Amino acid sequence: MADERRVEVQKEQKTDRGLVGATFIKYAAYIIIFIGILWFLINYILPMF
Template sequence: MEEEKRVEVHREERTDSGMVGATFIKYAAYLIIFFGVLWFLISYVFPMF
């Protein structure tokens, strides 16, 4: 006769708000730099041609 074992696993999903904020700021900075370079190209470089 086999015994049936029941195992309960409790997993807590924690979001570290500090890490989320830092990641958001990092990608926001990437986007600002990207659009800044794009604006520079459109405003100054393309009119030269």
């Protein structure tokens, strides 16, 4: 007959601080670039209309 096997899977959460920091810097740069583009549009493009 069929054997029943119980397998426990444990996931270890490893947070690599270097990876977290690099991801934070990347998204912070995206936000700064986005704000810079918005600032440019508001200050230079919109007054033309």
